[in-house]
Amino acid sequence: MEMKFGRRFVKLLLVFVVAFVVLAGGCTGGNGGGTTPTESPTEGYASQTEGQSESSPMPQITDVEDIYGMAHMEFSSDGTKWISLWVDNAWWDSQEPGSPFGTYDSAWFYSGGNLYIFEYAGDMLYSYATDGDRTPYPWVVVKVPYTAADFDRAGPSASIVLLDKDGNLHLIVYDTDEAEYWPSEDERKLAYLPKVKKEFSWAVGGSNLAVGWDYDGNYLYYVTWGGNRVWVVGFTNEGLSDLLDGNGKKPRARVFTFDSPVKAVIVGENGLYVWEGNRLHVFNTLSGPGAPEESSTVGVPENGHYHLDFGESSDVLTFYDGNNVLILHLTGDGLERKDTASLPGYDFVGYDSQNWVIFAFKVSQLDFYDYDPDFSKATYKGSLKLPAKAKSGHAFISTEGDAYAYFWGIDGRYYAVNGELNEEGPAGTSGESETGTQTSSSSTETQTTTSTTAPGQSLEDTLEVQGINFTRGNYHYFGVKVIPREGHLEYFPYGDEVYLYHLLGKYAFRISPWPYDYWNGYSSEPELKVPTPDLLPVEPKAFYGVPNGDDYLLAGRDGKLHILVGYGDETEVNGITVDTFKTHIAYDFDADGVVIDKNHYEYIAWKGNMLRVYAYTDDEHYAMWDDGKEIRVSPSIYELPEKILEVNPYLDKNFLIVRTEGGLYLIPKPNGYYKDDHNIYRVINGYVDFVGAIHYWGIGALIVYKDGTVYHLDVNYDSDENTIEVTIGAKVEIPNVVGLYGAHSQEPYFVVSTSDGKLLVYDYVWDDTKRAYVFKLARSYDLGVPLVKFYTDYRPEWKWIKVLGLSDDGTFYNLEISEPKEG
Numbered sequence: 020m021e022m023k024f025g026r027r028f029v030k031l032l033l034v035f036v037v038a039f040v041v042l043a044g045g046c047t048g049g050n051g052g053g054t055t056p057t058e059s060p061t062e063g064y065a066s067q068t069e070g071q072s073e074s075s076p077m078p079q080i081t082d083v084e085d086i087y088g089m090a091h092m093e094f095s096s097d098g099t100k101w102i103s104l105w106v107d108n109a110w111w112d113s114q115e116p117g118s119p120f121g122t123y124d125s126a127w128f129y130s131g132g133n134l135y136i137f138e139y140a141g142d143m144l145y146s147y148a149t150d151g152d153r154t155p156y157p158w159v160v161v162k163v164p165y166t167a168a169d170f171d172r173a174g175p176s177a178s179i180v181l182l183d184k185d186g187n188l189h190l191i192v193y194d195t196d197e198a199e200y201w202p203s204e205d206e207r208k209l210a211y212l213p214k215v216k217k218e219f220s221w222a223v224g225g226s227n228l229a230v231g232w233d234y235d236g237n238y239l240y241y242v243t244w245g246g247n248r249v250w251v252v253g254f255t256n257e258g259l260s261d262l263l264d265g266n267g268k269k270p271r272a273r274v275f276t277f278d279s280p281v282k283a284v285i286v287g288e289n290g291l292y293v294w295e296g297n298r299l300h301v302f303n304t305l306s307g308p309g310a311p312e313e314s315s316t317v318g319v320p321e322n323g324h325y326h327l328d329f330g331e332s333s334d335v336l337t338f339y340d341g342n343n344v345l346i347l348h349l350t351g352d353g354l355e356r357k358d359t360a361s362l363p364g365y366d367f368v369g370y371d372s373q374n375w376v377i378f379a380f381k382v383s384q385l386d387f388y389d390y391d392p393d394f395s396k397a398t399y400k401g402s403l404k405l406p407a408k409a410k411s412g413h414a415f416i417s418t419e420g421d422a423y424a425y426f427w428g429i430d431g432r433y434y435a436v437n438g439e440l441n442e443e444g445p446a447g448t449s450g451e452s453e454t455g456t457q458t459s460s461s462s463t464e465t466q467t468t469t470s471t472t473a474p475g476q477s478l479e480d481t482l483e484v485q486g487i488n489f490t491r492g493n494y495h496y497f498g499v500k501v502i503p504r505e506g507h508l509e510y511f512p513y514g515d516e517v518y519l520y521h522l523l524g525k526y527a528f529r530i531s532p533w534p535y536d537y538w539n540g541y542s543s544e545p546e547l548k549v550p551t552p553d554l555l556p557v558e559p560k561a562f563y564g565v566p567n568g569d570d571y572l573l574a575g576r577d578g579k580l581h582i583l584v585g586y587g588d589e590t591e592v593n594g595i596t597v598d599t600f601k602t603h604i605a606y607d608f609d610a611d612g613v614v615i616d617k618n619h620y621e622y623i624a625w626k627g628n629m630l631r632v633y634a635y636t637d638d639e640h641y642a643m644w645d646d647g648k649e650i651r652v653s654p655s656i657y658e659l660p661e662k663i664l665e666v667n668p669y670l671d672k673n674f675l676i677v678r679t680e681g682g683l684y685l686i687p688k689p690n691g692y693y694k695d696d697h698n699i700y701r702v703i704n705g706y707v708d709f710v711g712a713i714h715y716w717g718i719g720a721l722i723v724y725k726d727g728t729v730y731h732l733d734v735n736y737d738s739d740e741n742t743i744e745v746t747i748g749a750k751v752e753i754p755n756v757v758g759l760y761g762a763h764s765q766e767p768y769f770v771v772s773t774s775d776g777k778l779l780v781y782d783y784v785w786d787d788t789k790r791a792y793v794f795k796l797a798r799s800y801d802l803g804v805p806l807v808k809f810y811t812d813y814r815p816e817w818k819w820i821k822v823l824g825l826s827d828d829g830t831f832y833n834l835e836i837s838e839p840k841e842g
Contacts, residue, residue: 079162080131083201087209090128090135090158099438100148101406104137105431106130107692108672111167114411114427123413123425126433127170133160133211134170134179140425140435148421148437155208161193162213169228174239174254175263177212182243184766186224186816188252188272190241192217192263217263223250223272224816226766231286238308240291242284246817247277249284249293253308270308279837280817285327287334290314290351297321297539299336303351315353319345321539324411326369337377339368341531344377344397346370360390360397364446367411376400378414378424381446382569383407383645385414385424388445401440404645407432407637416440430618430637481505482521486537486545487832490839491801498834499534499545508831509562512760512810513669514617516823519831520564526552526597527571529564532823532833551589554597556581561610565617569600569644572622574610580624581605582633585644601647606633606654616668616675619690623675625663630677631656634689655689657699667710669762671717674736676710683707683723685734685743693738700743702734711761713769713783722761722769728752729759729769729794731783751781751794757827758807768797768813772806778822780813800836 080086089107094100106112106128113127124141127134139156146152165183173180178192194216200207225245232239239259241252250272254262261267275293282294291311293300299317323340330348333355338345342363348356362368365379370390377388377397387400403414403422412426412434424436483502490496501508506523521528528549537545557575564571571583585601608631610624620635631654635643642648661681670676673691677684677699685700687693707723714720718734731748753771761769767783780798785791797815802822809824809832818838825831 080133081162081213083199083209083211086131086133086160086211087158087201089130090160090209092155094147094153095406096151097406099404099406099436100144101434101436101438102140102144102147103406104140104433106135109135109431111170112427112431112433113170114433124435129163129167129170132163134163134167134181135160137433140433144423144435144437157207158209160209160211161191162211164191164215165189168226169243171228171230171241173230173241174232174259177216180228180230180241182223182225182228184226186222186226186243186245188221188223188228188241188243188250190219191215219262219269221250221252221269221272223252223274224248225250226816227284229284229286231291232288233305234288238304240286240304240308242286242291244281244284244293246814246819247280247295248816249275249277249281251275251291251308251311253304253311255308273311280814280819283325285325285334285336287327287336287349288329289332289334290349292334292336292349294319294325299347301349301351301353305351314351317347317349317354317357319347321535322533324367326367326413328370328372330372335370335372337368337370339365340535341365344368344370346372346392348372356392358390358392360388362388362397366409369413371415374415376416379446380405380409380412380426383409383641384446385409385422385426386445387414387416387422387440399445401442402445403436403438403440405434405436406641407434408644409434481523482547482549484534484545484547486543487834491803493838494800494836495839496800496802496834496836498832499532499537499547500833501530501532501547501831503829507829508825509564510808510810510823510825510831511563512808512824513667513762514563514615515565516810518564520562521549522559522562523552524558525555527555527562527564528552532831551596551598553583554590554592554599555583556603556605561613563613563615565615570615570617571600572613572615572624574613574624575605578607578609579605580608580610580613580622580631582622584640585647587647601645602643602649604643604649604651606651608654612663612666614666614668616688616690618672619668619688621668621688621690623666623668625666628659628662628679629656630659630663630666630686632675632689636690655697657686659684659699665710670710670712670721674718676718676721678707678710680706683710683721683732685718685736693736696738696741698741700736702732702743702745708756709759711759711769713761714767720767722759724753724756724759724771727754727756729756729771729781731792731794749783749792749794753779757805758809758824760809760811760824762810766813769794770809770811770813772802772809772824774805776801776803776805778802778806778811778820780811780820782815802832802834804830804832806832 091105093103104126109128109130111129125138127136136159167181168184169182171180173190177195180190193212194214197214199211201209223243225243227244229242239254243250252272277295279296285292291302291304299319301315302311303314304311319338320340326337328335333348333350336347344360346358365381367380370377375390377390379386383405385403388397389400390397407428409426410429414424422440485500487498509520519530519532534545536542557577559573560576561574569586573581575581582604583600587599587601611626613624620640622633624631633654639650659679661679663679665678667676675686682704683702687696707725709724711722712720721732730750733746735744755774756771757774758772770780778800781794782797784795786793804826806824807827812821820836822834
């Protein structure tokens with residue numbers, strides 16, 4: 020069979036291949052929105068630094084046996100053959116929605132202060148699929164000297180490029196002579212590189228990183244971005260070699276400024292593409308890194324995902340907004356060709372331009388469509404069942420007709436899958452689609468939306484949607500508010516911040532609160548698209564939903580706990596078309612509150628001081644989702660000293676955070692790393708109003724609001740002694756707080772809402788005078804309405820914040836707040 024490893028794969032793999040061939044010797048086998056500028060973006064230069072920055076490194080794990088013990092690999096041949104890779108406690112991995120063709124079969128994980136790299140998933144899957152060989156390649160792990168925000172390939176052998184949390188860019192070359200191995204050099208399963216041989220740094224900015232070569236491999240680009248700024252560091256092949264040899268100079272970082280936040284930057288072989296608002300800015304990079312210039316702009320969707328492929332003479336970018344596929348063939352000079360298709364209902368869509376095949380992921384199914392732009396048609400070809408629910412990935416069909424998929428699951432694992440196509444039907448809403456073709460140098464896409472009907476009445480009868488557009492003080496407020504005329508709204512800032520749920524008796528509407536035309540300036544009146552309602556078995560008194568897995572958990576008014584998994588067939592009830600579920604399990608537990616830990620398949624419910632966790636394995640959950648199997652499990656039962664008020668499974672990967680009337684507690688998750696520990700740990704005594712987190716350190720970065728003050732709680736868990744130690748760090752008095760959001764985020768901040776309608780953002784920063792970390796007020800917004808349950812995406816470098824949440828009267832707000840533009 021023919022494996023599709025193109026020139027891009029060979030070129031980028033050189034980053035580690037040269038060093039890893041040496042290391043693996045003797046081994047038998049084996050990664051916002053707004054308006055667009057009316058003029059060209061402004062350009063400047065960023066300063067450069069030599070040597071180390073002052074970023075605080077995260078705690079390092081340096082023992083090679085311990086390092087290897089965190090890396091996992093699983094093989095399976097149940098129907099399809101697949102390989103899965105994951106690393107314990109990884110807070111960063113290399114899943115990117117636009118993973119370029121040729122780099123899709125590598126997986127990187129950042130955990131314990133080390134970067135785990137596995138570059139040979141494609142080769143390993145091929146060997147496994149053809150002759151059943153389960154011999155793994157070794158992991159390569161490098162010690163990371165900074166607290167990193169993003170990583171990528173660097174170009175030179177045995178090197179990486181990383182962007183640290185302070186916005187400094189580092190090219191790091193490792194000393195392969197100082198490599199350590201496990202279990203031994205002769206039988207190595209892991210090679211560890213702890214020593215830095217050379218390092219070059221730039222003081223740039225942003226929190227995102229992308230790297231790429233031009234078509235001929237003459238120029239290399241490191242690109243970072245954040246807010247409305249993009250930094251570009253470019254090399255020639257010769258210049259990079261001279262720099263590494265000690266005979267060259269570091270290139271300066273060029274800075275480009277746009278009028279609104281940059282969503283993504285894509286480095287292609289023919290150009291560099293900046294996605295801002297509903298436009299894609301095209302920069303020509305083929306004339307060298309000294310003068311990248313904007314050549315044109317192309318209209319793209321405001322929201323959605325993208326995928327990058329490489330054609331014979333162009334970069335092929337696919338954008339997907341949940342309904343429509345937009346395929347752009349681009350060079351550094353602009354748009355060569357544009358194709359479109361309508362494929363509603365998928366989670367992620369990409370395009371294999373070499374074979375004219377569209378691939379579309381929907382939860383645990385991958386659909387393939389033959390795409391013929393000359394005849395303007397996409398026709399369903401077949402499907403592949405996946406071993407997990409996919410988030411993003413790449414796929415193709417071999418010359419022998421087998422399907423290959425490389426994807427990241429929502430469980431944080433990387434999967435490489437091989438299997439035969441079946442023709443059971445697509446997971447989307449249609450198997451054949453009319454498309455259009457257009458050739459142009461610039462265009463703007465416009466999407467129209469339609470409304471479905473709520474049970475027995477129109478949308479206007481059940482929900483009122485109002486636009487928000489005003490300037491108050493130093494900030495501009497833009498968005499919508501949604502007012503329920505009947506039923507009530509549910510919103511889950513932790514776990515599912517994207518969707519809004521409208522509950523009407525036994526009907527649940529999962530609503531995307533982004534009116535496309537209104538958000539993009541095509542309409543002055545916002546309209547929300549209301550989907551087909553989900554039919555619930557009973558009217559819930561407590562409810563939680565996870566859309567990615569089609570999972571609902573509800574405490575019914577019948578006194579039972581109901582688990583719903585996997586969408587079944589549409590059916591008609593009392594003249595209304597509704598969605599049903601494949602699996603419905605009812606447990607005899609009359610719960611007061613519920614939540615789902617979507618990362619561990621744990622269904623959590625509580626009543627009074629009793630907590631129950633119904634924990635399922637991946638295979639059990641898949642059987643429920645895919646086959647409709649009714650699988651019942653015995654719950655883990657915990658008795659707390661006081662009545663339970665809240666359970667949050669999203670502040671730490673391995674612990675449930677439980678807030679009661681008399682304190683705050685930690686419970687190791689039944690499906691977590693410390694699942695053998697069944698203890699309950701008291702963190703703090705007394706009533707706590709709110710709990711959150713300020714960083715990715717999990718229980719080491721908890722915050723609580725108690726008695727008018729926000730406290731940082733640094734919790735240290737000793738798994739050997741089964742004890743915890745709690746240290747109180749920074750604190751700040753804030754009166755009249757009615758809501759708090761602090762997430763497991765890479766940026767250390769939290770946000771509170773006050774009773775007078777203020778939204779206050781606090782940074783967690785180092786104070787040289789106090790020689791300690793403190794909470795410092797960074798922004799004060801005046802919403803005019805108190806939010807009691809909300810999510811924020813705060814980007815200080817953009818001077819912008821996104822806020823979604825419920826007010827005290829049950830109204831939902833979706834806002835973007837920014838500093839007004841001058842003029």
